Amino acid sequence: MPRSDIVHGDFSYHQVMVDNGKITGIIDWQEVGCGDWLVDLTRLIYSLHDRPQLANPLIKHIKQEDLPRIKLYTTFTVMEMLWWPIEQNQTNIEKSFNKAKSAVNFVFEKNCIY
Numbered sequence: 404m405p406r407s408d409i410v411h412g413d414f415s416y417h418q419v420m421v422d423n424g425k426i427t428g429i430i431d432w433q434e435v436g437c438g439d440w441l442v443d444l445t446r447l448i449y450s451l452h453d454r455p456q457l458a459n460p461l462i463k464h465i466k467q468e469d470l471p472r473i474k475l476y477t478t479f480t481v482m483e484m485l486w487w488p489i490e491q492n493q494t495n496i497e498k499s500f501n502k503a504k505s506a507v508n509f510v511f512e513k514n515c516i517y
Contacts, residue, residue: 410438415450445476452509455517477510
């Protein structure tokens with residue numbers, strides 16, 4: 404896997420600072436490292452997959468040759484997103500599970516196409 408890019412490591416739309424419709428910053432860099440930029444793109448897709456109006460401008464640029472790695476990183480992201488509420492002893496992880504299931508369907512079945 405590529406390791407030549409600077410990767411945020413926990414990237415989602417929640418990490419983006421916007422002012423008057425322009426990105427002014429990215430926050431929460433404690434998991435930064437070297438890796439594949441598609442990791443960050445996958446995390447962003449995961450956070451936006453159910454918001455077409457926000458995701459479409461991003462998703463329309465995905466290359467078909469990147470889909471296998473996006474699928475791999477989606478699998479890892481799903482495991483991570485399900486592990487966190489379990490680790491926090493949350494008794495109802497249904498919301499996390501439903502989001503994970505929806506993201507997997509979007510990436511694996513729909514191939515990131517609305």
